[in-house]
Amino acid sequence: MPREIKEHPIVDYPEGEMTRFRFDGKEMEGRLGEPIAAALLRNGISVFRNTEKRKEPRSLFCGIGQCSDCVVVVNGCPNTRSCVTPLEAGMEIETQRGVGKVGKL
Amino acid sequence: MIKTEILIIGAGPAGLGAAIEAARLGAKTLVVDENRKAGGQLYKQIHKFFGSSEHYAGVRGFQIADKLLAEADGLGVEILLNTRALGLLDDGTVAVLADGKAESIEADKVILAVGAKENALVFPGWTLPGVMTAGAAQTFSNVYGILVGQEIVMIGSGNVGLIVSYQLTQGGAEVKALVEAVPDVTGYEVHANKIRRAGIPIYTSHTVIEARGKDHVEEAVIAELDADFQPIPGTEKTVKADTILIAVGLNPRIELAKMFGCAMTYEGALGGTQPVHDDCMRSSNPKVYVCGDQAGVEEASAALEEGRLAGIHAAISLGKESADNAALLNCARASLASLRSGAFAGKRRLTKQRIMEKGATYYAG
Numbered sequence: 001m002p003r004e005i006k007e008h009p010i011v012d013y014p015e016g017e018m019t020r021f022r023f024d025g026k027e028m029e030g031r032l033g034e035p036i037a038a039a040l041l042r043n044g045i046s047v048f049r050n051t052e053k054r055k056e057p058r059s060l061f062c063g064i065g066q067c068s069d070c071v072v073v074v075n076g077c078p079n080t081r082s083c084v085t086p087l088e089a090g091m092e093i094e095t096q097r098g099v100g101k102v103g104k105l
Numbered sequence: 106m107i108k109t110e111i112l113i114i115g116a117g118p119a120g121l122g123a124a125i126e127a128a129r130l131g132a133k134t135l136v137v138d139e140n141r142k143a144g145g146q147l148y149k150q151i152h153k154f155f156g157s158s159e160h161y162a163g164v165r166g167f168q169i170a171d172k173l174l175a176e177a178d179g180l181g182v183e184i185l186l187n188t189r190a191l192g193l194l195d196d197g198t199v200a201v202l203a204d205g206k207a208e209s210i211e212a213d214k215v216i217l218a219v220g221a222k223e224n225a226l227v228f229p230g231w232t233l234p235g236v237m238t239a240g241a242a243q244t245f246s247n248v249y250g251i252l253v254g255q256e257i258v259m260i261g262s263g264n265v266g267l268i269v270s271y272q273l274t275q276g277g278a279e280v281k282a283l284v285e286a287v288p289d290v291t292g293y294e295v296h297a298n299k300i301r302r303a304g305i306p307i308y309t310s311h312t313v314i315e316a317r318g319k320d321h322v323e324e325a326v327i328a329e330l331d332a333d334f335q336p337i338p339g340t341e342k343t344v345k346a347d348t349i350l351i352a353v354g355l356n357p358r359i360e361l362a363k364m365f366g367c368a369m370t371y372e373g374a375l376g377g378t379q380p381v382h383d384d385c386m387r388s389s390n391p392k393v394y395v396c397g398d399q400a401g402v403e404e405a406s407a408a409l410e411e412g413r414l415a416g417i418h419a420a421i422s423l424g425k426e427s428a429d430n431a432a433l434l435n436c437a438r439a440s441l442a443s444l445r446s447g448a449f450a451g452k453r454r455l456t457k458q459r460i461m462e463k464g465a466t467y468y469a470g
Binding site for chain 1: 139140141151165222223232233234235236237238240241242244245246247249250251252253254255275276277320321347
């Protein structure tokens with residue numbers, strides 16, 4: 001399953017400041033400015049949304065903002081691409097259920 | 106409205122190459138990129154490049170990006186990040202969304218350097234969390250320090266499949282199997298040997314026929330393929346895995362080129378449908394240049410050289426002077442040709458020739 005890489009032979013990952021956010025109401029910690037998807041994976045979350053009709057789980061797929069498979073609800077805004085949206089302190093992130101209508105999630 | 110002489114869309118190797126050369130010749134150059142960081146996919150490439158020193162042999166991808174960005178900065182290139190090009194407006198300007206705000210850019214020449222996107226592969230279970238492109242795994246591992254999974258099955262033995270497999274082992278994952286549908290490894294032997302030395306089993310004439318799991322991949326079913334690429338019954342093997350990565354090629358991003366009316370051609374060897382261009386990287390639309398993976402999927406070094414050529418020609422066409430314009434263009438062409446001269450580059454070279462012959466018809470006479 002996903003996890004943080006603690007040591008790498010080539011890459012020096014920047015020491016990002018940790019910050020708190022909530023996912024489906026649960027308190028979690030991620031690196032400030034990392035993609036929301038990275039913060040979720042770091043916390044062992046890999047189901048980001050469920051499809052409209054068959055309620056199937058979906059997650060990260062292209063990782064660079066092109067496919068929109070990884071969308072979540074951020075501060076009430078649905079269809080937010082988690083792989084390219086930076087994590088901010090205190091974000092309220094939710095699993096997106098279905099196509100994501102504003103005001104009716 | 107923003108005005109510039111040359112607008113470059115995409116700040117990867119092609120776009121940066123174009124920007125550096127155009128700015129060096131004195132053209133007012135603006136680069137826009139939808140990402141929050143310039144450099145395109147180079148920042149994910151933590152391996153050393155091949156070739157000659159002029160093509161940054163022995164230098165890692167992210168170090169090349171640093172060099173290019175420093176060079177562009179020194180030449181006064183302006184780069185607008187988090188700025189997505191949306192398309193062409195009726196008045197000929199380019200619409201962009203800059204930090205969420207709509208804006209339009211008027212330019213004398215537009216250089217499209219928007220890259221390519223990874224191909225998907227469809228099999229039962231391919232939508233399960235844990236099935237993703239190799240590029241996604243590479244991005245998250247090499248840039249953000251997150252291993253997307255620990256037991257990997259890789260589909261595709263091209264350079265992306267081989268390199269990403271190796272890089273994931275560097276991050277601490279175990280690659281349980283690398284499958285390749287054709288009978289031979291398709292990437293460079295030097296990468297394949299690294300994989301073999303790392304003890305990763307390579308299954309040629311094999312593919313993944315199913316991903317199984319409830320809310321996440323738990324196992325991959327692989328099978329041997331016959332000469333018609335059909336799974337051979339009875340050869341199925343189940344591999345315990347939490348991640349299945351797809352590395353089965355890329356295809357050019359052509360949406361903007363289509364909006365600009367650039368004529369297209371189909372070349373399977375370079376990824377599919379792409380705009381034609383001449384030997385100066387001009388598309389069929391004289392205002393628009395195309396370069397990099399979007400003009401046929403090759404490698405970062407080829408993208409960079411195509412970008413340089415496009416930047417030089419665009420600046421010269423706007424009346425910018427160098428000591429010897431013809432020599433400058435020929436030098437860029439020669440550098441590009443040398444990248445396509447190796448033993449493994451024959452198909453790319455011939456395909457590019459065909460594309461350039463088509464592109465040249467728009468500028469005959």
